[in-house]
Amino acid sequence: MPSLRARPLEIIVGAGGSLAVLVALLLRPPGWDVAAVVLATVLPATLVLYGVAAARRARELATQQATLVEQREAMARDTARAEQSRAELADRMAELVTLNELGGSLSSTLDLDELLDRALAAVVAHLRFDRALVLLVDETGEHLTGGRSIGGSDEMTALVAGAEVSLADERSTLVQLARADGPMLFRGIDEDPYEPNRAFAAAVGTTSFLGTPLITKGRTVGVLAVDNRLSGRGLEQAAGPLLFTLGNLLAAAVENARLYAELEASNRELEARVARRTAQLAEAVEQAQAARATAEAASATKSSFLANVSHELRTPLTSVVGFTKIVRKRLEEVVFPIVLTDGAAPDPKVERAMRQVSENLGIMVSEGDRLTAMINDVLDLEKIEAGRMEFRREPVEVATVIDQATAATAALFETTGLALVRDVAGELPVIEGDRNRLVQVVINLLSNAVKFTPSGSVTVRARAADGTVQVEVVDTGTGIDPADHAKVFEPFGQAGDTLTDKPRGTGLGLPICREIVEHHGGRLWLESAVGRGSTFAFTLPVPPRLPPPPS
């Protein structure tokens, strides 16, 4: 920019020229007049030219100054704009930091109170609010409660923590906030016409606050409210959307924390239940073990008792039956002939007495035999149950078993006149087991069938079925009521009314049969109904490989 000040050369030229004119004026050398005329002409012209140049320079200067002012103003405007952008950027940064921090803290804990405290701390630290509070909708969905706050006095913290606002109270500002679907700014609450609102405002010392509902999956789980009461800064509606976003983040985290807490509670409950059940089971096992030990001891006592008593009974019983037989034989062969060959006609009284004695002795023998058989059965059953019965393991042909059993019971069929039908498939697989015991089973079933079949027939059937040999004894007898089916397999269990019906056995045959069959790995069952006859069936498994049958 050109300077308005005189340059040194101009000053020197001006001063030098003036001095030369002054010296020439004083000295008036020869020819001065001409020079004076020239000077008098040139000097004003020079001054005029200088003046014009100076005026032009002054105009230029003014223009430049105006431009300068304009530029300075533009710069100031730019600076202000830059300052505003910087502030906005700082705000956005703070928002991002808050969101980020909130996201971080919300995902780093599942403890509800800790989660709320962290969220509130992030809100006041980065969004430049003085205080913040949060209240949650309780499990019943009827109250806002469980409050946490930050930035306020201890009294306010306690007040918020103890607050319980009914969601039915529609005039409450907090309830209005909970029912809103976005952020809300409340002003002048200290002059609110609804007294509880004024009371709450007074208690926490606020007049206006900005708030947002905490919404997740379309459900409100609480409210978040902030204010600037302490610093006196104004609350801007513009902060609402960010607060709303924060609220939604917080709502989702609250929901997660609650679900986690529920899960943990049910987990704990489950663990406690498992522990209780385990303890009960352990106790039950202990009791079962104790009961088993007692039962085993009792069983051992029973076994030895039975063995002793049976032995003690069987020995004299054998003598009684044996001597009775001898007595009967002697009477019939020696004494009765003497009495009868007396020559005289036998006294009817004597004859009756002889017949009576003979019959009674017969009864004594048969009852003695029955008692012996019963003792043997009791001992057998007891032995099998105690696992002390020894079973042979030999290849057995079921057809042979059936033949032996029918031969043994042939007399029964003869005396009763019942028909025996033999229906045994040829080529039955050989099974493995104790032949005599299996014969005992079939004899038992056949004798039962005869015993309980007044007329008709008894069929013994055998065939191969599903890897087993199945044997059936079918009769056309009285049949058994299904209600008694289980009972007849119990020791001493008999069908029908045993008080009125005269029992025709001891009730040990079927339990013994079942034990024997099951010992062979088979199954014994019954199909019957009253008046429809009975079918007793049992299976014996066919072993995969067997040594060849005995020749």
Ligand SMILES: Nc1ncnc2c1ncn2[C@@H]1O[C@H](COP(=O)(O)OP(=O)(O)OP(=O)(O)O)[C@@H](O)[C@H]1O
């Ligand atoms: N074929 C059958 N028809 C009808 N009832 C039967 C038949 N077989 C068994 N029962 C019923 O089952 C009961 C039990 O039979 P089980 O063979 O165990 O004893 P029991 O024949 O009475 O006496 P035992 O010990 O002498 O065999 C019988 O008393 C009878 O009531």
Ligand SMILES: [Mg+2]
């Ligand atoms: Mg029987």
